[in-house]
Amino acid sequence: MKHSFIKTKPDSHFPIQNLPYGIFQKNSQNPRIGTAIGDYVxxxxxxxxxxxxxxxxxxxxxxxxxxxxxxxxxxxxxxWTAVRKKLQYLLDENTPDLRDNLDLRSKAFHFLTDVEMLLPVDIGDYTDFYASKEHATNVGTIFRGKESALMKNWTHLPIGYHGRSSSIVPSGTPIRRPLGQRKPKDSEYPVFGPSTQLDFELEIGWFIGPGNTQGEPIPVHQAEDHVFGLVLMNDWSARDIQAWEYQPLGPFLAKNFATSISPWVVPLEALEPFRTKGPKQEPEPLPYLKQTKDGAFNIDLEVYLTPENAEKPTRITKTNFDNMYWSIAQQVAHHTITGCNIRPGDLQASGTISGPNREERGSLLELAWRGTEPLQLEDGSERSWIEDGDTITISGWCQGEGYRIGFGEVSGKILPAFSEAKILGTQPVKI
Known part of the structure; x- marks a missing residue:
């Protein structure tokens, strides 16, 4: 197993086998590209x-x-491959070029705790899929009943929608509770106000590298050549706003207010040792979606909820990315089959990642079963939905023999909603 002259612990997310890329800033210096190794950038x-x-x-x-x-x-x-190989060579414990150049090392290495991590990519278009069969089944059961849980098209094509790239933010950015219309069950008409059913969605996203020419689809066997790397994602969702607005066109304001991503982009090449088969697809996909090589990745995922002023977080979800029914390659191929052109910096995402057991569900909608089965937290409180002051933290890694390929984490704390009085004109709004 490779080792670096920068020492890393077995549970470090950033050993020499990983080397993710991100954008960092120290003090007032210009932002620039770095790679994470142990406790350093x-x-x-x-x-x-x-x-x-x-x-x-x-x-x-x-x-x-x-x-x-x-x-x-x-x-x-x-x-990408050449740079990765060169970095692994330079950071190897047996390579003197960087190891023994103390002056260069003093300029090139910074503690992760001393830098600010920024949004890694200037994101163009953002597409969110709905690729977990367990999640789609759970949501369908909640809203339509067990017999009609999955829509008839679901096992034939990757369902997706076009999201809002302007509100994608890096980990640590506070998230303000959204305002909007919602229709209470006992009311004939909708009401306006803060969402009362705020939720997280555990997802993984991937950034597109080279795109395609408009009008020329990307074949499924070439799709991964267009994928640079992966990030953790929390696609915040206002379920009560969504329930009222989504028919007939799907998500809009319920998901456009914020999406959080982790700052480190893990190269697809770093995940190769963790490639796996994934669920069996029945019926067999149409030829343009038929993948000959294994398309899933064994990535452990956890979600923690920390109430404001709580002494410790509560782990509310533990699942794995290998549960995804539709693969990354299939989603990219389907996205472009019409001839849609994807471009460098586009972000695509898996949709909520859920497994077959309750503790593997990737949203509070499922975990608390739309509020009917509240979660018990470590501090003695309950949660059906996210409350003001709560922090949601997602972490993920691939477990190797004696090392991990980690994503770090993505977290966000919920702030109270913007003043309704300002929106309604009874208080001045600062422009």
């Missing part, structure tokens, strides 16, 4: 300037001084 612009990334195909483009990962995403897999 390695400034790739510094080692690139020193000539250590020569021969990768990236050195002439100065992409590591960019304030987003977009230029790196555009460049494609041959360069």
């Amino acid at each position: 390695l400034d790739l612009s510094v080692i690139d300037e020193a000539g250590l990334l020569n021969g990768t195909g990236a050195e002439a483009k100065k992409i590591f001084s960019a304030s987003t990962l977009n230029p790196f995403l555009e460049i494609g897999r041959p360069v």
Whole structure:
């Protein structure tokens, strides 16, 4: 097993086998690209300037001084692979180039606790799928009953919708409870106010690298060549707003107010040792969706809820990404089968990830069964929905032999809703 001269513990999310990419900022310096190794971020612009990334195909483009990962995403897999191999070589415990250059090391390495992690990509389009059969079945059972849980089209194609990229935020960004219309069961008409059924959705997203020409679909066997890497995601959802607005066109305001993602993008190549088969698909997909190689990944996922001022969090979900019915490749292929062009920096996501057991459900809608089975928390309180002051934290990793390929975490704390009085005009609104 490879080891780095930067020591990492077995449960570290960022060993030499991982090397995720992100955008960091220290003090007032310009944002730039780094990779995580142990407790440190390695400034790739510094080692690139020193000539250590020569021969990768990236050195002439100065992409590591960019304030987003977009230029790196555009460049494609041959360069991604070359840079990854060079970084693993440079960080190896037996390679002296960086290990023994103490002056360069002092400039290139920063403690993760000393930097601010920013949104890694200037996100263009954002598409959210609905690819977990267990989640779709649970939601269908709640709203339509067990006999009509899955819609007839669900096992034939990956369902998705176009989301809002402007409100995607990095981990740690506070989330304000949304306002909107909702229709109480005992009311003939809708009311306006803060959502009372705020929820999280445990998801994984992936960033697109090179895109396709409009009018030319991406075949399923080539789809992963267009995928740069993966992030954790929380697609915050206002269930009461959604229940009133979604017919007949689907989610809108219930999901456009915020989506949180983790700051580190784990390269698809780092996940190769954890590739697995995934669920059996019945009926057999149509030929354009038929994948010949294993398309799932064994990624452990956990969700914690921490009430404001609580001494400890409560783990409310533990599941795995290998439960997903539709694979990443199938979702990319389906997205482009019409000739839709995807572009570098586009974000696509899995939809809520749920497993077959209650503790594997990826949303409070399912965990508390739409409020009828509240969760018991460590501090003695109950939750059917997220309350003001609550923090939701998602973590994920692949467990190797003696190491982990981790995603870090994505978290967000819920703030009270914006003042209704300001919206209604009885208080001035600051523009």
